[in-house]
Amino acid sequence: MGDTTSKPLPEEGSSGKTCDKSKWKITETPQDSGIFPTIGVTLWLGWNGFILWMILYAIFLAGKWQRMVIVGLMTLSLVLPVNFPGTLGYRMGDWLMIQAEKYFGLKTVIEDEDDLIRHSEQNKALIFAFNPHDMLPYSIFAFSPSLRRLPGKIGEEGTALMTSAIFSIPFLRHVYSWVKGLSVDKRTFLSRLHSGKSFAFSPGGVQEVLRLDPAKPNELVLYIKERKGFIKLALTTGSPVVPVFAFNLDGSYGYWLPRGQFVEKISRAVGFAPLVFWGRWGIPFGIPHPRKSHVVIGRAIDMPKEGDNVTQELVDKWHGVFLEELELLFERHKHDAGYGARQLKFI
Known part of the structure; x- marks a missing residue:
């Protein structure tokens, strides 16, 4: 499973559900990478560069008072509540997301919306396992x-969970709070599951970034074979897992990535990879190229509720089901997304 192959895959996986294309709900926003969407995406994703340039300016070019202002603003950002300034910040977050929707021409395909609603009405939290992680x-x-x-x-209540490192960085912590992002720590994960509030997260994480290889353009590497913690938590709480795949993330940035075990250890420790990347207009640590975002959301995998009786055998079994459903999802949609020659590789 997951290695390169040219044979077609069936449209029925281990879950036993067949794919009924008449149920697909497709929503697409016309792409607009003009001034306002670009400003919105810059205010959302451009802070990586803003913060770096502020630090470099403060170290090498700023005068005494300029340096004090920069340090003061960063310190203030770390002291203020993460959701500051409350309602105004959330309104800004809504605007940022609407502009991003235009900038990337967001297209979503939900394969079985009725099934998602059924789980939601049972007060179950759905775990949307988003792939790939790619650069960002x-x-x-x-x-x-x-x-x-x-x-x-x-x-209404869904959100995305992301590395907790983001919420320790000045300015970034506020922006990602405004767009209603949360930390992917275990406490938040379980809290959402127990309260019946769904969320998306990327299992591959920073380890997947370290395995990007531009020399193999037709191979999409997902670092997911050993990512089984979310399956264990899903089995503990009986929460459905939904495979998700996003096309066109790759190619959003150019990058230079150092390799080696030392780099990997640093990445694990800080929550992100020490690399150099550049996007639109070639700006280092800038915003991504305006590639059309195409996100496909598969059918929910019903997980049995095992409580404290979860065994490694059960985790391995249901993780295998998830991998199969994820690959089938990719194969069903890859031709429409222009990925006909691409293959997944699970490592």
Whole structure:
């Protein structure tokens, strides 16, 4: 499973569900990479560069008072509540997401919306396992409650979980709070599951970034074979897992990535990879190229509720089901997305 092959895959996986294309709900926003969408995406994703240039300016070019202002603003950002300034910040977050929707021409395909609603009405939290992580999994914004791309309660209360490192960085912590992002730590994960509030997260994480290889353009590597913690938590709580795949993330940035075990250890420790990347107009640490974002959301995998009786055998079994469903999802949609020659590789 997951290695390169040219044979077609069936449209029925281990879940036993067949794919009924008549149920697909397709929503697409016309792409607009003009001034306002570009400003919106810059105010959302451009802070990586803003903060770096502020630090470099403060170290090498700023005068005494300029340096004090920069340090003061960063310190103030770390002291203020993460959701500051409250309602005004959330309104700004809504605007940022709407502009991102235009900039990336967001297209979402939900294969079985009725099934998602059924789980939601049972007060179950759905775990949307988003792939790939790639350089930056920004397409996960499709799950923002600002856009309501998901039905009912899922669309109203859903969110994306991301590395906790973001919420320790000045300015970034506020921006990602405004767009209703949350930390992917275990406490938040379980809290959402127990309260019946759905969320999306990227299992591959920073380890997947370290395995990007531009020399193999037709191979999409997902670091997911050993990512089984979310399956264990899903089995503990009986929460459905939904495979998700985002096309066109790759190619959003050019990058230079150092290799080696030392780099990998640093990445694990800080929550992100030490690399250099550049996007639109070649600006280092700038915003991504305006590639059309195409996110496909598969059918929910019903997980048995095992409580404290979860065994490694059960985890391995249901993780295998998830991998199969994820690959089938990719194969069903890859031709429409222009990925006909691409293959997944699970490592």
